Amino acid sequence: MLRIDVLTLFPRMLDGFLAESMLGRGIERGLLEVKTHDLRAWTLDKHRTADDRPFGGGAGMVLKPEPVFAALEQLQSPGCRRIYLTPDGIPLSPAVAQELSRQQHLVMLSGHYEGIDQRIREGMIDQEISIGDYVLTNGTIAAAVLIDALSRFIPGVLGEEKSLTHESFTGKLLDFPQYTRPAEFRGMSVPDVLLSGNHAEIEKWRHDRAMEKTRQNRPDLLK
Ligand code: ADE
Numbered sequence: 549m550l551r552i553d554v555l556t557l558f559p560r561m562l563d564g565f566l567a568e569s570m571l572g573r574g575i576e577r578g579l580l581e582v583k584t585h586d587l588r589a590w591t592l593d594k595h596r597t598a599d600d601r602p603f604g605g606g607a608g609m610v611l612k613p614e615p616v617f618a619a620l621e622q623l624q625s626p627g628c629r630r631i632y633l634t635p636d637g638i639p640l641s642p643a644v645a646q647e648l649s650r651q652q653h654l655v656m657l658s659g660h661y662e663g664i665d666q667r668i669r670e671g672m673i674d675q676e677i678s679i680g681d682y683v684l685t686n687g688t689i690a691a692a693v694l695i696d697a698l699s700r701f702i703p704g705v706l707g708e709e710k711s712l713t714h715e716s717f718t719g720k721l722l723d724f725p726q727y728t729r730p731a732e733f734r735g736m737s738v739p740d741v742l743l744s745g746n747h748a749e750i751e752k753w754r755h756d757r758a759m760e761k762t763r764q765n766r767p768d769l770l771k
Contacts, residue, residue, distance in 0.1 A: 550580045550651060550702060552695060553623045555616070556658045556688045557598060559584035565692050574705040582695060585623065590615040599660075608662025613671075616664065620655060620672045628653035630674045632664070633690035635683050637676030640694060642717050644677065648694075649701035656694065658687030720769055722761045724754035 554562060562584050566572060574580055588596040592614065599609040624630060629651050638644070648654060657664075657673065669676065679690045699705050727738040741753045762769055 549578065550649065550654070552580065552582045552654045552656065554582065554584045554656045554658065554688070554691050554695075555587055555619050555623065556584060556691065557587050557660050558658075558686060558688050559586045561686070561688045562692055566695075570705055570707075571696055571699050574699055574702065577704065579702050579704050580699060585619065587615055587619060590619040590622075602662070606662075610662060611659060611664035611668065613665040613667050616657065616668045617672060620657065623655050624672075625653050628655055630655045630657070630672060631694070632657045632659065632669060632673040632676045633679070633687035633694065634659050634676050635678050635681070637678040640677055640679045640697060642697075645694070645697040646701045649698040656691045658691045660686055660688075720762075721755075721758040722766060722769070724757040724761070 556562070562582075566575060566582050566584075575582060587598055591598055597612070598615055599611050602608065602610045620630060629648065631648075631654060633656060657668075677690075677694060679693045684690055727742060731738045731743060739753065741749050744750070
């Protein structure tokens with residue numbers, strides 16, 4: 549079973565997220581285990597200081613090495629993967645998520661403020677991951693995104709195994725449109741072909757719509 553430890557200044561940000569939906573059910577059913585840890589528990593002074601001003605000057609604060617080293621030394625295990633969530637990391641992709649889903653133990657560090665002391669990255673981090681080219685105020689949300697994305701690759705977390713294969717990015721096309729009952733709603737009808745029972749026609753229609761959608765929204769995927 550995959551175990552994930554998340555080290556963050558805002559552990560409560562993850563509580564609701566981990567309790568809900570597919571992920572909550574996966575944890576409840578023992579398919580994975582996620583524990584959050586408050587970085588301030590490893591600070592040594594009475595003000596519980598986790599950050600300090602950058603050497604060389606500049607705006608913002610930098611996460612200090614001492615509490616992070618102490619925390620990661622306690623949380624890590626032999627062979628675990630230590631991940632730092634940061635906008636300057638390698639981009640998260642389905643391949644990255646799937647590879648991580650096959651590990652035994654992940655330890656995630658979510659950054660905050662303007663950065664972290666470089667010695668943490670060099671001494672305690674195996675992999676730096678970005679969830680996209682935008683900057684969040686807090687890497688804890690990025691850790692939540694990563695956990696969610698990789699949990700979908702753990703057998704049993706998604707109800708139907710099948711729902712993985714037909715999705716955006718696992719092939720090279722975006723999704724085709726879906727409809728459910730009623731067949732007519734406020735004057736808008738479901739395309740006839742989907743009601744026809746002709747599976748070859750339905751497959752072709754879905755493929756054509758997926759191509760059209762991909763050309764419109766993500767032409768880069770077709771190159
Ligand atoms: N922390 C802040 N922004 C982030 C991003 N885009 N990806 C990962 N961690 C982050």
